[in-house]
Amino acid sequence: MIRVNPATLWHRALQRLELLPIDVVARVWLRTARLMPVAPARESPATTGETEALSFWLLVPDALACALIQQQCQPAIEQALAELVQQPVTLRVVAANDAPREAHADEEMEMAAMEDRQRITETFVARHSRNDSTPPSPYYDYDLPSKPPVHAPHDSTLPGSLAGGTLSWEQESAGAMPNRLNPRYTFDAFIVGNSNRLAHAASYAVAEAPGEAYNPLFLYGGVGLGKTHLLHAIGHKGAQAGLTVLYVSSEQFTNEIINAIRYRTTEEFRAKYRSVDILLVDDIQFIAGKESTEEEFFHTFNSLYEMSKQIVICSDRPPKAIVSLEERLRSRFEWGLIADIQPPDLETRMAILRVKADMLHYPVPDEVIAYIASRVQTNIRELEGCLNRLMAYQQLHRTELTLDVARAAMSSLGNGAREVQLSGRQIAQAVADYFHIPLEAMCGKQRDKQIVIPRQIAMYLIRQETQLSLLEIGQLFGGRDHSTVLHACEKIERAMQLDPGLRRDVVAIRELLLPR
Numbered sequence: 001m002i003r004v005n006p007a008t009l010w011h012r013a014l015q016r017l018e019l020l021p022i023d024v025v026a027r028v029w030l031r032t033a034r035l036m037p038v039a040p041a042r043e044s045p046a047t048t049g050e051t052e053a054l055s056f057w058l059l060v061p062d063a064l065a066c067a068l069i070q071q072q073c074q075p076a077i078e079q080a081l082a083e084l085v086q087q088p089v090t091l092r093v094v095a096a097n098d099a100p101r102e103a104h105a106d107e108e109m110e111m112a113a114m115e116d117r118q119r120i121t122e123t124f125v126a127r128h129s130r131n132d133s134t135p136p137s138p139y140y141d142y143d144l145p146s147k148p149p150v151h152a153p154h155d156s157t158l159p160g161s162l163a164g165g166t167l168s169w170e171q172e173s174a175g176a177m178p179n180r181l182n183p184r185y186t187f188d189a190f191i192v193g194n195s196n197r198l199a200h201a202a203s204y205a206v207a208e209a210p211g212e213a214y215n216p217l218f219l220y221g222g223v224g225l226g227k228t229h230l231l232h233a234i235g236h237k238g239a240q241a242g243l244t245v246l247y248v249s250s251e252q253f254t255n256e257i258i259n260a261i262r263y264r265t266t267e268e269f270r271a272k273y274r275s276v277d278i279l280l281v282d283d284i285q286f287i288a289g290k291e292s293t294e295e296e297f298f299h300t301f302n303s304l305y306e307m308s309k310q311i312v313i314c315s316d317r318p319p320k321a322i323v324s325l326e327e328r329l330r331s332r333f334e335w336g337l338i339a340d341i342q343p344p345d346l347e348t349r350m351a352i353l354r355v356k357a358d359m360l361h362y363p364v365p366d367e368v369i370a371y372i373a374s375r376v377q378t379n380i381r382e383l384e385g386c387l388n389r390l391m392a393y394q395q396l397h398r399t400e401l402t403l404d405v406a407r408a409a410m411s412s413l414g415n416g417a418r419e420v421q422l423s424g425r426q427i428a429q430a431v432a433d434y435f436h437i438p439l440e441a442m443c444g445k446q447r448d449k450q451i452v453i454p455r456q457i458a459m460y461l462i463r464q465e466t467q468l469s470l471l472e473i474g475q476l477f478g479g480r481d482h483s484t485v486l487h488a489c490e491k492i493e494r495a496m497q498l499d500p501g502l503r504r505d506v507v508a509i510r511e512l513l514l515p516r
């Protein structure tokens with residue numbers, strides 16, 4: 001008998017579900033779902049004489065996914081789980097937004113769960129000999145019959161992760177895979193556009209010649225723009241070449257250090273990190289200010305660097321902007337190449353959506369792709385989420401996927417699509433504020449460059465962000481005709497491909513328009 005945590009259990013259940021004829025949309029949701037154990041009722045099976053059923057919640061992103069999964073595959077999931085734990089299983093599919101409410105609904109159950117988690121953690125700690133470097137699992141564990149041991153995918157013993165609910169599926173499942181690499185994050189699946197060309201080229205060069213091209217490679221960019229994807233892609237290529245690759249988030253690195261200190265296994269820790277050919281570290285900004293983690297990372301870095309081993313680091317900001325990072329680390333991060341990833345332009349967003357839809361064998365009309373891409377501008381994860389939700393919506397309503405259906409789906413999905421009902425005037429005002437020019441001048445007849453370019457940007461953004469016709473937009477700008485507006489929109493669209501400064505301006509104005 002071995003012990004396995006819910007993430008691993010869910011991973012195995014998904015493997016079983018792969019064999020069943022579940023439709024593509026439900027599959028997409030299942031991959032992003034998270035399994036959570038519910039504490040057993042206090043009355044023990046010994047007193048009732050029955051085999052105790054294990055209870056789980058399956059957390060899915062929203063009510064739509066919840067309905068679809070309940071409708072299409074709940075019994076199959078229960079059966080897969082029951083076969084794995086060899087016990088009856090009861091499952092509740094819950095929309096993640098509702099989960100906290102659910103959790104509070106039965107306080108006694110929650111208390112019992114907490115006590116049990118505590119007890120399990122303590123048991124693990126007690127079982128740990130000093131020489132055993134495996135840290136105690138923070139998860140609620142299950143015994144699974146006769147399979148090779150599965151190590152805890154995540155090493156945290158910090159209270160924040162005790163509930164097992166703070167980690168994303170990707171974080172958990174990545175941990176359950178060899179090298180912690182997500183098989184979907186490859187170079188082949190990465191779409192290159194102006195916004196990420198440098199980061200992609202640098203990553204590819206590093207993967208081709210680790211320790212030679214750029215060392216370290218430091219990638220930075222906003223949320224959901226593909227940094228982790230590139231890290232994993234480098235890892236896959238390195239692993240294919242037979243190199244030892246280790247992907248770690250800075251949180252995991254920190255937790256491992258804490259455990260190494262706690263269980264006096266720092267030698268093993270060092271041996272592990274200093275024996276790799278490629279070290280990939282995600283979200284490095286989180287080590288800033290953590291003294292012993294920074295110290296250990298400094299030595300790890302030096303040791304790998306001296307041996308010409310490749311180090312790739314990701315962050316949401318450039319080294320200079322990581323406040324409270326030790327100077328000696330900051331300067332090392334700047335030794336190699338620093339490459340940024342900007343939010344993708346419209347064309348890249350459309351290409352990404354097209355590839356993702358094709359990967360799901362899901363036919364989506366071009367106009368729908370263009371529509372989604374125009375609604376979500378700054379985060380590719382959100383872009384993917386919109387596509388998934390749209391597919392689920394269409395599937396549930398059993399209707400053809402048209403632009404009108406896409407519009408209806410996006411507005412019914414509310415904040416999932418970050419839909420903002422902006423007026424043309426609001427957008428024009430934001431552009432005028434951004435360029436520090438009076439709104440009246442921008443909407444008037446002046447033709448000097450400082451006014452004309454902001455005016456064209458405003459027309460472009462209004463066209464993208466509202467349902468106003470070319471004629472109506474023209475009226476906002478002193479009664480200009482529709483061809484003038486069309487020309488402005490096309491000009492800005494083209495210029496954004498060539499001029500990163502202009503693209504940054506447009507992205508920054510869009511950011512200003514998003515709800516806070």
Ligand SMILES: Nc1ncnc2c1ncn2[C@@H]1O[C@H](COP(=O)(O)OP(=O)(O)OP(=O)(O)O)[C@@H](O)[C@H]1O
Nearest residue numbers: 189190191222223224225226227228229352380381
């Ligand atoms: N250029 C791209 N082509 C295809 N998919 C992409 C691209 N960029 C991002 N993605 C997808 O978007 C999702 C989010 O990407 P990823 O997790 O790598 O972002 P990140 O920058 O690491 O975000 P965070 O800062 O939140 O960790 C992933 O599913 C990834 O595959």
